[in-house]
Amino acid sequence: MKILNTITKLAVLLAILLLLGLLGYAVFGNRVFIKSSPIVGQQASDFTLELFNGEKIKLSDIKGKAVLLNFWASWCIPCKDEAPALEASWKKYKDKQVVFIGVNVWDDKDSALLYLKEFGGEYENGMDPKGEIAVGYGVGGVPETLFIDTSGKIVDKYIGPLTEVIIDYFLGKALSQDHGITKGVN
Amino acid sequence: MINKINLLKKTFVFTTSISFILVLLTFNTFADSIDNQVREISYLLMCPVCQGQTVAESNSELATQMRAIIKQKLEEGESKKEIIAYFVNRYGETILGAPPPKGANWLIWVLPALALLFGGAGIAIFLHKSKSEKGKEKTKEISNEQPIQAESKYLEKLDEELKEFES
Numbered sequence: 611m612k613i614l615n616t617i618t619k620l621a622v623l624l625a626i627l628l629l630l631g632l633l634g635y636a637v638f639g640n641r642v643f644i645k646s647s648p649i650v651g652q653q654a655s656d657f658t659l660e661l662f663n664g665e666k667i668k669l670s671d672i673k674g675k676a677v678l679l680n681f682w683a684s685w686c687i688p689c690k691d692e693a694p695a696l697e698a699s700w701k702k703y704k705d706k707q708v709v710f711i712g713v714n715v716w717d718d719k720d721s722a723l724l725y726l727k728e729f730g731g732e733y734e735n736g737m738d739p740k741g742e743i744a745v746g747y748g749v750g751g752v753p754e755t756l757f758i759d760t761s762g763k764i765v766d767k768y769i770g771p772l773t774e775v776i777i778d779y780f781l782g783k784a785l786s787q788d789h790g791i792t793k794g795v796n
Numbered sequence: 797m798i799n800k801i802n803l804l805k806k807t808f809v810f811t812t813s814i815s816f817i818l819v820l821l822t823f824n825t826f827a828d829s830i831d832n833q834v835r836e837i838s839y840l841l842m843c844p845v846c847q848g849q850t851v852a853e854s855n856s857e858l859a860t861q862m863r864a865i866i867k868q869k870l871e872e873g874e875s876k877k878e879i880i881a882y883f884v885n886r887y888g889e890t891i892l893g894a895p896p897p898k899g900a901n902w903l904i905w906v907l908p909a910l911a912l913l914f915g916g917a918g919i920a921i922f923l924h925k926s927k928s929e930k931g932k933e934k935t936k937e938i939s940n941e942q943p944i945q946a947e948s949k950y951l952e953k954l955d956e957e958l959k960e961f962e963s
Contacts, residue, residue: 618921621914632903648888716857741861748886750844750858 647767649748654679654758657743659713661736662723667711669762676708676784677758678777681744683717684725686752692771693729699777700733707760708781710734715744715752759784834867837876840893841883850893 654677656670669677680696682689700710710733714722719737726735738744747756748767757766757780766780838852843859851859851866862883869879883891895901 618918621917625914648884649886652885740864741858742865744858745862745865745883746886748888750887 647748649756650764650767652764654756654762654764655746657746659711659734659736659738659743661734662719662726667734667736669758672709673762674707674760676760676781677756678703678708678710678781678784679713679747679756679758680711680772681713681715681747681749681752681754683715683752684721685717688771689753690725690729692753692773693731695772695774695777697730697732699772699774699781702774703781704733707785712736713738713743715741715749755780757781757784830867830870833870833876834863837866837870837879838863840880841891842893844887844891 654669656668658666658668660666678696678699696710696712703710712731712733712735714735714737717737722737725731747764751769753769753771755768755772756764757768759765765784768776768780835852838859839850841851841862843849843851843854843856843862845856845858846854849859851862853859866879869882874882880892889896895904897905
């Protein structure tokens, strides 16, 4: 009976130690708390987007230029917040080897066109009705923006409304050769 | 000659009908199996825009599009493993309904089994202990009852003798 008691005590002690260990790992463990998108650092997958003006744009055709790929929807309030910054930045970068592409998702064409009329978006904008581009780029909400460098590599993913400062920062990285992958904003 | 032609015609019609039915059945089975596979894979993936819902359970537009992409990939001949890897590569491991058993994730898989093992052992020890204690108490009760019974016999005899003496 005494042996059994000792085993029980040892089991309880082991369970407590295990729980304390788990707690310690959760609190002090060397974990990356800031989630990083797995797509950052990968080569951007090619896609063809049908633009609202009827033309088509293929990512592989614009290789050699940095790309700002912005996912938006007409019903999305933060998209409206970032629209002036996108428009102003596009005007600033359009002659600097940068292509802005707007991808409208989970929306209807009429609402999207009305949105563009109201909030600008003179750069390339088109619909992704099957969500193939959005899913292909791991998009889980709007607005989300991906920055692709001149070699076709995804260098950053930004979730949330953009500002001109944020766009300058990421496009600066995408245009420079020695960019690192930024965690914390992905 | 006419009989022969009729027989040939009948044989042709019969063979064509059977072939048509077989093609239909094969197509249906294929479509069924694709749909089942879509359902199976969709249950393994969490919907990125929903709270605690899998891609199979969600009615969101993104989940619907994801199911369509799974179907398209299956029709193109991609395996279940390849399709899951495609989504993990884009959304990370958080898209998986169950964490893969690697690294610290092993604890999630091992801990319930350990809890069952230790819990079961604890209950077994407790039951064993209480059973043996009950057994001991019973033995004690029996050993305590015997002298009283024996004593009462003597008392009865004594009473009888006293009564005889008095009478």
